Structures are given as structure tokens and as C-alpha cells.
Amino acid sequence: MREAVPARKGAAHDSVSDLVDDLLAGNKRAAAKLISLIEDDEPEATDALARIFPHTGRAHVVGFTGPPGVGKSSLINRLVRKYRSRDRKVGVVAVDPTSPYTGGAVLGDRIRMADTGVDPGVFIRSMATRGHAGGLALATFDAVRVLDALGMDIVFVETVGAGQSEVEIATRAHTTVVVEMPMTGDAVQTMKAGILEIGDVYVVNKADLGNEDVLVANLKFQLTARDGWIPSVIRTAATEGRGIDELADALDRHAAYLDQTGFRAKREVARARLEILENAQRLLSRRVANRSRMGRAFDALAEDVAARRLDPHAAARKLLWPTRPREK
Amino acid sequence: MIPIAKKIRVLIAKPGLDGHDRGAKVVARALRDAGMEVIYTGLRQTPEDIVEAAIQEDVDAIGLSCLSGAHMTLFPEVVKLLKKRKSGDILVAGGGIIPEEDVPKLKKAGIKVVFGPGTPLRDIVAFFETAGKGA
Numbered sequence: 001m002r003e004a005v006p007a008r009k010g011a012a013h014d015s016v017s018d019l020v021d022d023l024l025a026g027n028k029r030a031a032a033k034l035i036s037l038i039e040d041d042e043p044e045a046t047d048a049l050a051r052i053f054p055h056t057g058r059a060h061v062v063g064f065t066g067p068p069g070v071g072k073s074s075l076i077n078r079l080v081r082k083y084r085s086r087d088r089k090v091g092v093v094a095v096d097p098t099s100p101y102t103g104g105a106v107l108g109d110r111i112r113m114a115d116t117g118v119d120p121g122v123f124i125r126s127m128a129t130r131g132h133a134g135g136l137a138l139a140t141f142d143a144v145r146v147l148d149a150l151g152m153d154i155v156f157v158e159t160v161g162a163g164q165s166e167v168e169i170a171t172r173a174h175t176t177v178v179v180e181m182p183m184t185g186d187a188v189q190t191m192k193a194g195i196l197e198i199g200d201v202y203v204v205n206k207a208d209l210g211n212e213d214v215l216v217a218n219l220k221f222q223l224t225a226r227d228g229w230i231p232s233v234i235r236t237a238a239t240e241g242r243g244i245d246e247l248a249d250a251l252d253r254h255a256a257y258l259d260q261t262g263f264r265a266k267r268e269v270a271r272a273r274l275e276i277l278e279n280a281q282r283l284l285s286r287r288v289a290n291r292s293r294m295g296r297a298f299d300a301l302a303e304d305v306a307a308r309r310l311d312p313h314a315a316a317r318k319l320l321w322p323t324r325p326r327e328k
Numbered sequence: 329m330i331p332i333a334k335k336i337r338v339l340i341a342k343p344g345l346d347g348h349d350r351g352a353k354v355v356a357r358a359l360r361d362a363g364m365e366v367i368y369t370g371l372r373q374t375p376e377d378i379v380e381a382a383i384q385e386d387v388d389a390i391g392l393s394c395l396s397g398a399h400m401t402l403f404p405e406v407v408k409l410l411k412k413r414k415s416g417d418i419l420v421a422g423g424g425i426i427p428e429e430d431v432p433k434l435k436k437a438g439i440k441v442v443f444g445p446g447t448p449l450r451d452i453v454a455f456f457e458t459a460g461k462g463a
Contacts (some may be wrong), residue, residue, distance in 0.1 A: 110369055117374070
């Protein structure tokens with residue numbers, strides 16, 4: 001086990017165990033460093049996550065999704081202040097897209113959340129997707145765990161402004177909030193499959209623009225119950241702070257519902273299944289990548305396939321299980 | 329697909345009360361196009377806000393833009409607060425309308441580099457690339 005964190009920028013070397021100790025003591029710098037380790041997929045990240053994991057599972061995780069510009073960041077900004085006034089600590093992980101051309105990103109969600117300033121009970125982290133599809137980054141929910149271990153009572157996850165089918169958030173968060181705004185389409189838009197099936201709470205933001213009743217009616221017409229919970233539909237105007245109390249109440253009601261009915265535990269198991277499979281796939285694909293770099297055996301297989309001595313499926317099996325050629 | 333890799337993270341911030349952020353946005357865009365992750369804080373930030381954001385975002389460097397003339401107060405304050413928070417390893421660059429005679433004083437106060445009007449974007453990108461490599 002390597003203990004030293006590679007100097008990200010010529011900084012003092014912090015060991016993983018020191019960072020985790022500091023994190024559990026509520027140190028924000030340690031939280032930030034740990035998130036970077038995970039995001040950069042450093043070898044130490046596995047050890048860090050293993051140490052953090054026993055200290056997680058307490059925070060209520062709320063995902064926000066919806067089209068770009070609909071007001072997700074502004075709503076979260078208002079909610080952060082609302083929850084602070086209710087004396088709860090709040091974490092935010094806000095995801096924005098990485099350029100598929102340059103790998104760069106402009107992360108701008110913080111602009112909308114500037115009100116929280118230096119409040120010690122708030123931690124906001126911006127994150128780029130780094131090529132991961134589905135509106136989230138690969139590291140998003142491990143970062144949520146870090147904030148959970150930091151002692152945050154509620155963690156908001158803001159997805160990339162999603163289109164119609166970025167539904168991954170609903171498999172990860174305890175509560176999924178789908179944000180929409182008026183004047184964006186007729187009743188058929190709200191009948192479409194995908195993002196409008198996943199909400200536990202629907203928000204019609206920008207109610208100050210008017211015409212919100214039509215969208216509220218259309219949403220209510222198509223609501224589907226998840227785990228016996230009929231989704232709430234809340235009207236808000238984030239810039240004016242309207243509807244924020246009602247939204248916070250709806251989030252708390254849903255959290256209480258999940259606890260009382262045992263669905264929170266069930267969602268945790270469903271999420272665990274997904275995470276185990278995902279991690280297994282990652283390990284496997286890493287193994288494949290290593291094998292394909294091993295050279296001679298891989299080259300020989302490629303020659304065999306090109307010469308029609310072997311089909312590509314059989315070659316793949318041979319690549320993974322060279323000693324068991326008949327493995328299915 | 330862009331593989332996961334260590335990325336250079338930069339905070340671009342506007343301290344103080346001036347509302348001119350075209351320059352900050354142009355720099356943010358140039359750094360994005362150079363493959364960096366740029367967190368833009370928006371206008372009217374206090375040095376405390378900026379340092380808090382830099383720590384939470386675990387950035388390699390901060391770019392401060394000031395066109396109001398308050399740079400002699402605001403820029404050194406950011407450096408001072410970073411040191412106080414045990415984050416003096418985060419490099420600070422300044423830009424904006426900054427008189428020549430102020431530049432040595434700012435450098436003495438810990439501002440690594442000052443980019444005045446007319447600075448080619450490639451010089452700015454090069455600075456942050458070096459900053460991200462731990463130089």
C-alpha cells in the first residue's frame with residue numbers, strides 16, 4: 001500500500017490515512033483533496049474509499065435533473081440557505097460537461113451558488129463529466145460519500161443539464177427532483193418516456209414567467225408512483241425565493257416516507273447491486289486493456305482472426321481466459 | 329471519449345466590486361480550450377469567498393481579474409488568506425488594468441505573475457499549464 005499522495009501541485013505530501021482522519025474531523029481541505037484523488041483515479045483512491053465507506057450512509061442524497069438553464073443551480077442555492085436556516089449541513093456536487101474535443105470544461109454552477117460564501121456548514125464541489133455519459137461523472141457518487149463522511153446532513157447532486165433520457169441519477173439518489181419550466185412544450189412532451197418518469201418530486205420553476213398552470217396540470221396527468229409514493233409537484237420561482245419552503249418540505253416528506261416504509265434500505269440495496277456490477281466491469285475492462293497491451297499473445301489472436309482461423313468472439317474468450325479456451 | 333486523467337483545475341475569480349468580466353470569461357474559455365477544468369465564480373467576490381472556493385474545488389491555481397483599481401488591496405489579501413488556510417501551494421495570478429509600478433509590489437506580495445492588457449492568451453495558458461504541473 002502506497003501511503004503518500006502524489007504531489008498534485010508540489011504540495012506537502014498528505015497520507016491517505018491522515019486525509020481521512022482530517023475528513024472525519026470535519027476538515028474541508030481534506031475533503032477536497034480526497035475528492036480529487038477519486039476524480040483523478042489515483043491508485044490511493046481505492047484505499048481512501050475503503051476507509052471512508054464505514055462512515056457513510058447517513059446523508060440524505062437528493063439528485064436534481066432537468067434541461068439546461070431551467071434553474072437547477074438557482075434552486076439549489078435557495079435550498080442550501082433554507083436548510084442552513086433549519087440548522088442542517090449541506091453538501092453540493094454540481095456536474096457540468098467536459099468538452100469531447102479538448103477535455104476541458106467551464107464549471108459555472110458555483111456562480112449561482114455564490115450566496116453561501118464562507119458558511120462552514122456548506123461544501124460545494126464542481127465536477128466535470130470527463131467523458132462519462134448519463135449526466136453524471138464517474139466520480140460523482142464517491143464524492144457524495146466524501147461529503148457524507150464530512151458530516152453533511154443532506155447532499156444535493158446537480159446533473160448536467162439533461163435531455164430526455166439522462167436517468168442515471170434516479171438509480172443513485174434517495175430522492176430525485178426533476179425541474180421543468182413553463183412554455184417548453186405541449187401535453188405530449190410530458191407524456192414521453194425517460195426523464196419525466198423518474199421524479200419523486202417535480203418542480204415547475206420560473207413560475208414568475210406565467211403559464212405554469214398548464215405544465216403543472218400536464219405533469220399531474222402523467223405522474224407515476226414510485227415505491228408507492230405519488231410524486232409531489234411544486235411551483236417555484238428560484239430567483240424570487242418563491243416555493244422554496246414547500247420544496248424543502250416535500251424533500252423532507254419523501255425522506256421520511258422512504259425511512260418509514262423501508263424503501264430507503266431497498267434503494268440502497270438496488271444501488272449496491274449496480275455499483276458492484278459497475279466496479280466489476282471496470283476491473284474487467286482494465287484487465288482487458290492490460291491483456292491487449294501484453295503484445296505477443298494479443299497480436300497472435302489478431303493474426304488468427306484476420307486469417308479467419310478464429311472468430312472474434314472466440315478470440316475474446318481466449319484473451320480473457322487463455323488457459324480455458326472453451327469458457328463460455 | 330476522453331479518458332479519466334489528472335486535470336489542471338483553475339479558479340477564475342472577480343474580487344471586489346467591478347462588474348467587467350469579459351476578460352475573465354475570455355481567459356476561462358481559453359483555459360477550457362487548452363483542456364483545463366475552469367471554475368468561474370462570477371462577480372463581486374470577497375477574498376474570503378475566493379479562498380473558500382479554491383480550497384473546496386482543490387484547484388492548482390487562481391486567476392484574479394480586477395479592473396477597478398483595488399488590486400493592491402484584494403490580490404495580496406487572497407495570498408495571505410491562502411497561507412492562513414495551509415493552502416499556500418495554490419498559485420495566484422493577477423490580471424486587469426494594473427499600473428506598471430504596482431507589478432513588483434504585487435509580486436513581492438506573492439502574486440506569481442501579472443497579465444496586463446494585450447497579453448497573448450497563449451502566455452496565460454502556458455502559465456497555468458506550468459502551475460498545474462506543480463512547478
